[in-house]
Amino acid sequence: MTTLVQPEVESSGASGVTGSRPASFTGLAQLVRLVLRRDRVRLVLWVGGIVGLVVATAASIVGLYDTPEDLERYARLVRGNAALIVQAGPGYGLDDPTTGAVVMNEMGIWTLVAAALMSVFMVVRHTRTEEETERAEMIRALPVGRHAQLAAAMIGVTIANVLVATGVGITLIAYDLPAAGSVAYSLSLVGVGSVFAGGAAVASQVASGSRAALALGGAAIAAAFVLRAIGDVNESVLTWLSPLGWGQGIRAYADERWWVLVLPALATVGLVTAAVALQARRDLGAGLLPERAGPSVAAPRFSTPGALAWRLQRGALFGWMTGIGLFAFFYGIVADQAESILEDNPEMEDFLAQLGEGSIIDAFLSTAVLILALTATGFTIASVLRLRSEELAGRVEPVLATPTPRWRWAVSHLAVAVAGTVALMLVIGGVTGLGLALASGDVSTFWPIMGASVAMVPAMLVLAGVALLLYGMSPRWALVAWGAFAYTLVIGLLGSVLDLPEWALDVSPFTHVPAMPAAGFAWTPMVALLAVAALLAAAGVAAFGRRDVS
Amino acid sequence: MSAAISIEQVVKTFGPTRALDGLDVEVATGEVHGFLGPNGAGKSVTIRVLLGMLRADSGTARLLGGDPWRDAVDLHRRLAYVPGDVNLWPNLSGGEIIDLLARLRGGVDKRKRNELVERLALDPRKKARTYSKGNRQKVALVAALSSNAELLLLDEPTSGLDPLMESVFQDCILEATGEGRTVFLSSHILAEVEKLCDRVTIIREGRAVQQGTLDELRYLTRTSVTVATERPLEGLDAIDGVHNVATEDSHVRFDVDGHALDAAIRHVSGFGIRSLVSQPPTLEELFLRHYGDELAVDGDGPAPGTESGELADPPEHGGHPDGAGP
Numbered sequence: 001m002t003t004l005v006q007p008e009v010e011s012s013g014a015s016g017v018t019g020s021r022p023a024s025f026t027g028l029a030q031l032v033r034l035v036l037r038r039d040r041v042r043l044v045l046w047v048g049g050i051v052g053l054v055v056a057t058a059a060s061i062v063g064l065y066d067t068p069e070d071l072e073r074y075a076r077l078v079r080g081n082a083a084l085i086v087q088a089g090p091g092y093g094l095d096d097p098t099t100g101a102v103v104m105n106e107m108g109i110w111t112l113v114a115a116a117l118m119s120v121f122m123v124v125r126h127t128r129t130e131e132e133t134e135r136a137e138m139i140r141a142l143p144v145g146r147h148a149q150l151a152a153a154m155i156g157v158t159i160a161n162v163l164v165a166t167g168v169g170i171t172l173i174a175y176d177l178p179a180a181g182s183v184a185y186s187l188s189l190v191g192v193g194s195v196f197a198g199g200a201a202v203a204s205q206v207a208s209g210s211r212a213a214l215a216l217g218g219a220a221i222a223a224a225f226v227l228r229a230i231g232d233v234n235e236s237v238l239t240w241l242s243p244l245g246w247g248q249g250i251r252a253y254a255d256e257r258w259w260v261l262v263l264p265a266l267a268t269v270g271l272v273t274a275a276v277a278l279q280a281r282r283d284l285g286a287g288l289l290p291e292r293a294g295p296s297v298a299a300p301r302f303s304t305p306g307a308l309a310w311r312l313q314r315g316a317l318f319g320w321m322t323g324i325g326l327f328a329f330f331y332g333i334v335a336d337q338a339e340s341i342l343e344d345n346p347e348m349e350d351f352l353a354q355l356g357e358g359s360i361i362d363a364f365l366s367t368a369v370l371i372l373a374l375t376a377t378g379f380t381i382a383s384v385l386r387l388r389s390e391e392l393a394g395r396v397e398p399v400l401a402t403p404t405p406r407w408r409w410a411v412s413h414l415a416v417a418v419a420g421t422v423a424l425m426l427v428i429g430g431v432t433g434l435g436l437a438l439a440s441g442d443v444s445t446f447w448p449i450m451g452a453s454v455a456m457v458p459a460m461l462v463l464a465g466v467a468l469l470l471y472g473m474s475p476r477w478a479l480v481a482w483g484a485f486a487y488t489l490v491i492g493l494l495g496s497v498l499d500l501p502e503w504a505l506d507v508s509p510f511t512h513v514p515a516m517p518a519a520g521f522a523w524t525p526m527v528a529l530l531a532v533a534a535l536l537a538a539a540g541v542a543a544f545g546r547r548d549v550s
Numbered sequence: 551m552s553a554a555i556s557i558e559q560v561v562k563t564f565g566p567t568r569a570l571d572g573l574d575v576e577v578a579t580g581e582v583h584g585f586l587g588p589n590g591a592g593k594s595v596t597i598r599v600l601l602g603m604l605r606a607d608s609g610t611a612r613l614l615g616g617d618p619w620r621d622a623v624d625l626h627r628r629l630a631y632v633p634g635d636v637n638l639w640p641n642l643s644g645g646e647i648i649d650l651l652a653r654l655r656g657g658v659d660k661r662k663r664n665e666l667v668e669r670l671a672l673d674p675r676k677k678a679r680t681y682s683k684g685n686r687q688k689v690a691l692v693a694a695l696s697s698n699a700e701l702l703l704l705d706e707p708t709s710g711l712d713p714l715m716e717s718v719f720q721d722c723i724l725e726a727t728g729e730g731r732t733v734f735l736s737s738h739i740l741a742e743v744e745k746l747c748d749r750v751t752i753i754r755e756g757r758a759v760q761q762g763t764l765d766e767l768r769y770l771t772r773t774s775v776t777v778a779t780e781r782p783l784e785g786l787d788a789i790d791g792v793h794n795v796a797t798e799d800s801h802v803r804f805d806v807d808g809h810a811l812d813a814a815i816r817h818v819s820g821f822g823i824r825s826l827v828s829q830p831p832t833l834e835e836l837f838l839r840h841y842g843d844e845l846a847v848d849g850d851g852p853a854p855g856t857e858s859g860e861l862a863d864p865p866e867h868g869g870h871p872d873g874a875g876p
C-alpha cells in the first residue's frame with residue numbers, strides 16, 4: 001500500500017496531480033494511519049471483546065462436551081429444532097457432531113454479527129460522521145484524493161477484521177479444533193465483516209447524517225439475520241441471499257466449502273464500487289436526496305426541552321419500532337413451528353421439562369422475547385446517551401443558557417428513553433403475539449406474550465439508569481454503558497454456555513426477570529429492578545447537576 | 551451604579567491548565583463592556599463560568615446580583631447568550647431553532663424576531679445542516695437579540711459575519727443599549743469593540759491585564775506625532791515615554807506614551823511648532839502592546855531594552871508619572 005502511494009505523493013509535489021494515474025486516492029497511506037491512530041482504543045476494545053468472547057465460549061464448550069456421548073446428546077437436542085436454528089443457524093456437522101460443530105452452533109452466528117457491527121460502526125465513523133462534522137472538508141482541502149478517505153476507512157476496517165479473524169482463528173486452533181475449519185471460519189469473519197463494511201460505505205453515501213447511515217447499516221445486518229433464519233428453517237434459497245448465511249455456509253468443521261468465500265468477496269467489491277460511484281456523483285457533505293426546506297416558524301407546541309428531545313429522537317424510535325417489529329413478527333410465526341419438533345424429539349421434551357412447567361412454544365417465546373428485549377436495549381442506551389452526543393456537539397449550551405434547569409434537560413431525554421423502551425416492548429409483545437396468532441389461529445397466547453414483553457422493561461431501565469449515571473459523572477465515561485450492554489448481551493445469549501459463577505449472571509438485570517410465559521410473573525424482582533433503575537437515574541441527574549458542562 | 555457582572559479572583563483549572571488564574575472583571579449595569587484577548591486567553595471559559603456551565607474553583611463571580619452557578623435558572627431568564635461556536639440541530643430549520651430557544655427563555659417577540667430575520671437576511675426555512683458558519687451565528691443572534699433580556703452575553707458574535715452584517719449587528723447592539731441593556735461582548739475584532747464598547751477588559755492567560763474606559767486605556771497608549779519645528783528638534787529621546795524618534799527631512803516623527811504626552815509636547819513647543827499631526831492610538835495598538843512581548847521577540851521597535859521592561863509591567867491605569875520637562 002505504502003509503495004503504491006508514496007511515488008504518487010512525491011510526483012504530485014513535483015509536477016502537480018496530472019499524472020497518468022487517477023489521483024483519487026492520493027494521500028491514502030497518511031489517511032489510513034489517521035484512521036488507525038484515531039481508533040487505536042476502539043480497535044483494542046472491539047478485537048479484544050470479540051476474541052475474548054470466543055475464548056470464553058470455546059473454553060466452556062470444550063470443557064462441557066468432552067466425550068462423544070456428550071456431543072451426541074447436545075446434537076440430539078439441537079438437530080432440526082426450528083427454535084434453535086432461528087437463533088444459531090443450520091447446525092452443519094451436527095449429524096455426526098464434533099466439538100468444532102458445537103462451537104460453531106453456539107457462537108458462530110453471534111461472532112459474525114459482532115464483526116458486522118464493528119465494521120458498520122467503523123466505516124460510518126470514518127466517512128459520513130467525518131463529513132457531518134466538517135472535518136472531511138479540512139482533509140479534502142489538502143492534496144487528498146476524492147475517494148481516499150473512503151478507501152482509508154475500508155482499509156482500516158479490513159485491518160480490524162483481519163485482527164479479529166486472526167485472534168479467533170488462533171483461539172480455535174489453540175483449543176485443538178481442526179486447523180482447516182478454524183481458518184475457514186476466520187476467513188468467513190473477514191468476508192462477512194467486509195460485506196457489511198461495503199454496505200456501510202454505500203449507506204454513508206446515501207444518508208446525509210451519520211445516525212441515518214448507522215441505521216441503514218444496522219437494518220442491513222438485521223435483514224441479513226432474518227433472511228438466513230427463514231432460509232435455515234425452511235432450507236430454502238433465502239439463506240444464500242444473506243451475507244450472514246454465507247458466513248455459516250462455508251461449513252467450518254463440517255466438510256468446508258471454500259468456494260463460498262467468493263460470495264462475500266464479490267459482494268464487497270460490488271458494494272465498494274457502488275459507494276465510489278455514488279461518491280463521485282455527489283457534493284461533499286450532501287446525501288443523495290436534496291435537503292428539503294423546513295418551516296420558517298416552529299409549531300406552537302415545540303417549546304419545551306421534552307418537545308426537543310422527542311423531535312431529536314422520534315426518527316430513531318420509529319426506525320427501531322419498524323425493525324424490531326419485523327423481527328418480532330418473524331419470531332411469532334416461527335414459534336408455531338416449534339411445537340412440531342416436540343413430536344420427534346423426546347430429548348427436547350425432557351430438556352424443557354427441566355426448565356419448568358411451560359410448553360415448548362412458551363420456552364421458545366421466552367427466549368425470543370429475551371433476545372428481542374436485549375436488542376431493544378440498544379435503543380434504550382443510545383437514547384440516554386443522546387445526552388452525551390448533544391453535549392459533545394455543543395448543542396446543550398444554547399438550551400442550558402435559557403432558564404432550563406439541568407435536571408429538566410437530562411430528564412427530557414430520559415423520558416424519551418423510557419417511553420420509547422415501553423413502546424418498543426409493546427410492539428414486540430403485540431407483533432410477536434400477532435404473528436403467532438396468524439400462524440396458529442390461536443389467540444390465547446397474545447396476552448401472555450404481551451406480559452412477557454412488558455416484564456422486560458424494568459431490566460432495560462436498569463441499563464438506562466446505568467447509562468445516565470455514567471453520563472452524569474462524565475460524558476467520557478458514558479460510553480462504558482455500551483460495555484454494560486455488551487455484558488448483558490453475552491450473559492443473555494451465552495450465559496448458559498459460558499459456565500460462569502452465579503454472581504456473574506446475577507449482575508445482569510435480565511437474569512432476574514422471570515422467563516415468561518414459560519415461568520410465572522413475580523412482583524418482587526420487577527419492583528426491585530425499577531427501584532434500582534430509579535436510584536441510578538436519580539444519582540445520574542444529581543451528578544450531572546454538579547459537574548462542568550463541556 | 552450596581553454591577554451587572556462582578557468577577558473577583560476567579561480561578562478555573564482543567565487538569566494542569568489554569569484557564570482562569572485570578573481573573574477580575576467588573577461590568578456596570580447598562581454599559582457595553584468589551585472583553586478582549588487572544589485565542590486561548592480564557593474569554594469563553596469566563597463566559598461559561600458566568601452561564602453556570604462551569605464551576606469556578608475559587609474566587610467569586612456574581613451576575614445580575616446572583617450566583618451564576620447556584621441561581622443559573624433564574625438568572626438565565628434575564629440574559630441571552632450567543633456562543634462563539636454556534637452548534638445547531640442539523641435537522642431543524644433556523645426558524646424552529648430561533649422559536650424554540652426564545653420559548654425556552656419565556657416567549658417569542660414575533661415582531662422583533664421577524665424584523666431581525668429580515669435585517670440579518672437569514673432564510674429561516676433552511677435546515678441548520680445547510681447553514682454556513684455565518685448563518686448559524688445569525689440564528690443565535692436572532693434568538694438572543696429578539697429577547698427582552700437585560701444582559702447579553704456575546705462570545706465573539708460576529709466572527710462569521712460579513713462586513714455588511716457586522717454593521718447590522720452593531721446597530722442592533724446600539725439599539726439594545728439604548729433600551730438600557732447591558733452587553734458583555736468578547737471579541738478579538740478591535741474595530742468592533744472600539745465602536746461599541748464603553749469599557750474594556752483585556753484578558754491574557756486567565757488574568758485581566760487591563761480594565762478601564764477606552765479613554766483611560768488610550769491614555770496609556772502611544773500617540774503617533776509628526777511635527778515640524780522652526781529650530782532643529784533635540785533632546786526628545788531623553789524624555790521618558792517617547793519612542794521611535796525619526797527625523798525625515800524637516801519632519802520629526804515619534805511615538806509617545808499617554809502619560810508623557812504633556813511633557814513631550816511642551817518640549818517640542820520650545821522649538822517652535824510649525825505643524826503638528828497627531829494620530830490617536832487605536833485599540834489595535836493597545837492590543838499589540840499587551841501582547842507586545844511576543845512581538846518584541848521578533849525585534850519589534852528600535853529600543854527593545856527599555857520596551858520589554860515596560861511591556862512586561864504595564865503602568866497601572868490612572869497612574870500619572872509627573873511630566874519631567876526638559
